Amino acid sequence: MSETYIARSTNIAARMLAGEMMVMNSVDSTFFTLNEVATAIWQAADGRTPLREIVNRDICERFDIDPEQAQADAQEFVADLSQHGILLVSDHPLNVPSGTEAR
Amino acid sequence: MSLLLEMNQKAFEMGVPLSVHLDVTYRCNERCVHCYLDHDDHGEMTTGEIKGVLDQLAEAGVFFLTFSGGEVFLRRDFFELLEHARRLQFNVKIKTNAVMIREAEARRLRDLGVDTIQVSVYSHRAEVHDTITKLPGSFERTMHAVRFLRAQNLKVTIANVLMTWNRHDSDRLQQMARELGAHYTLDPTITPMMNGDTSVLALRIPGEELPEVFHNPALVPNMEEFCAPPKPVTDDDLEGYSCSAGHSFCYISPYGDVYPCVQFPLSSGNVRRQKFADIWNHSPELKEVRSIQAKDLTVCSSCRHVSSCTRCPGLAYMEGGMRGPSTADCEKSYYRTGIPTANMLRNGGKLASMLLVQIQPLAVPA
Numbered sequence: 001m002s003e004t005y006i007a008r009s010t011n012i013a014a015r016m017l018a019g020e021m022m023v024m025n026s027v028d029s030t031f032f033t034l035n036e037v038a039t040a041i042w043q044a045a046d047g048r049t050p051l052r053e054i055v056n057r058d059i060c061e062r063f064d065i066d067p068e069q070a071q072a073d074a075q076e077f078v079a080d081l082s083q084h085g086i087l088l089v090s091d092h093p094l095n096v097p098s099g100t101e102a103r
Numbered sequence: 104m105s106l107l108l109e110m111n112q113k114a115f116e117m118g119v120p121l122s123v124h125l126d127v128t129y130r131c132n133e134r135c136v137h138c139y140l141d142h143d144d145h146g147e148m149t150t151g152e153i154k155g156v157l158d159q160l161a162e163a164g165v166f167f168l169t170f171s172g173g174e175v176f177l178r179r180d181f182f183e184l185l186e187h188a189r190r191l192q193f194n195v196k197i198k199t200n201a202v203m204i205r206e207a208e209a210r211r212l213r214d215l216g217v218d219t220i221q222v223s224v225y226s227h228r229a230e231v232h233d234t235i236t237k238l239p240g241s242f243e244r245t246m247h248a249v250r251f252l253r254a255q256n257l258k259v260t261i262a263n264v265l266m267t268w269n270r271h272d273s274d275r276l277q278q279m280a281r282e283l284g285a286h287y288t289l290d291p292t293i294t295p296m297m298n299g300d301t302s303v304l305a306l307r308i309p310g311e312e313l314p315e316v317f318h319n320p321a322l323v324p325n326m327e328e329f330c331a332p333p334k335p336v337t338d339d340d341l342e343g344y345s346c347s348a349g350h351s352f353c354y355i356s357p358y359g360d361v362y363p364c365v366q367f368p369l370s371s372g373n374v375r376r377q378k379f380a381d382i383w384n385h386s387p388e389l390k391e392v393r394s395i396q397a398k399d400l401t402v403c404s405s406c407r408h409v410s411s412c413t414r415c416p417g418l419a420y421m422e423g424g425m426r427g428p429s430t431a432d433c434e435k436s437y438y439r440t441g442i443p444t445a446n447m448l449r450n451g452g453k454l455a456s457m458l459l460v461q462i463q464p465l466a467v468p469a
Contacts, residue, residue: 011216013194015166
């Protein structure tokens with residue numbers, strides 16, 4: 001099975017407010033807020049770590065979610081954000097500009 | 104309520120500085136007749152200082168960052184500052200006259216993921232624009248820049264200031280903006296110069312001409328609601344606050360001075376001497392601004408317009424007190440609806456003339 005790699009798009013602005021991550025795409029001004037689980041995936045989207053590993057490492061134990069369900073939900077979430085140009089998705093590791101910080 | 108408005112409301116209630124307007128310089132290559140700024144450099148923050156401030160702003164929760172001036176591109180390090188801001192994932196808006204933007208700059212702005220570029224344009228006629236900016240050829244250069252920016256698919260807002268010199272040009276300029284795929288804004292507010300010179304106020308269009316602006320559906324999409332008589336005042340209205348100044352928004356000058364708003368010259372601290380978070384959380388001035396509800400206003404609390412007035416606490420402060428009326432906004436409320444304000448009624452039905460005092464730049468050694 002091939003891996004999925006995710007990286008934050010360079011057109012994105014993001015900031016935490018009251019436990020929610022606000023995300024805005026500068027191209028079309030789409031505005032999202034991410035819940036705690038989605039935020040954890042977003043923050044780990046470094047382009048190098050496979051999504052499967054992010055979910056196992058940062059999601060399942062921390063949020064007490066069934067691994068199979070978590071992987072399926074993560075794939076759906078990633079596909080949704082990718083459609084809106086918020087996340088870049090690839091089956092190969094992605095180059096991310098150094099120093100892009102997710103706060 | 105949209106999600107964005109919801110988050111704005113949340114930031115307001117929590118006292119999070121969601122938006123900051125940062126002027127990186129007061130220097131400018133234009134000398135606009137209506138400008139309130141002193142264009143000398145009194146000791147601007149260095150590249151390192153501004154980057155440090157940006158780090159602090161991100162830490163404090165700032166999401167929307169406006170870079171403005173003066174003319175931002177006169178700073179040789181502007182792209183370095185912009186890169187730093189985008190690395191910190193701010194949503195960045197830039198206010199500029201765009202005279203120095205060419206194809207390469209436009210491409211770089213797109214690559215950096217800038218959200219919006221607001222460009223000052225005062226007329227569709229080159230001779231009127233150039234007379235206002237006092238920079239020959241500025242109209243042509245600015246309009247070229249708008250085309251370069253649009254070619255990169257960047258969002259552009261053409262911002263016009265309504266004054267006596269361009270009072271008849273708004274419709275045509277708006278049409279021009281539409282043809283370029285740009286948004287258009289029109290602001291009739293003109294404030295005194297920083298040195299206290301109020302002669303610039305003579306450029307304001309006479310109040311009697313404001314109804315023409317407010318009743319123009321092309322400029323005011325929700326015109327009927329905007330110009331409707333005010334609704335009866337409720338307890339909720341009296342418990343309300345003026346605007347986001349000092350609540351979820353503030354302004355930082357090129358010298359590091361922090362104010363509740365660009366238009367609110369109440370010095371509340373300086374980021375060269377204090378941490379931004381300390382100023383934001385502990386400044387007595389900002390705390391006072393945050394404490395003022397409509398019921399505390401000396402004249403406006405008894406005004407019929409209290410629920411819908413655009414009263415600017417900064418203009419009120421310049422006029423004499425942050426709890427007092429802002430006559431410029433009384434004028435807008437009156438000419439919008441035809442109903443006199445409490446401020447007018449106490450002056451025998453007339454709008455009082457006002458004496459405003461602007462920001463005095465502080466020269467703080469770097």
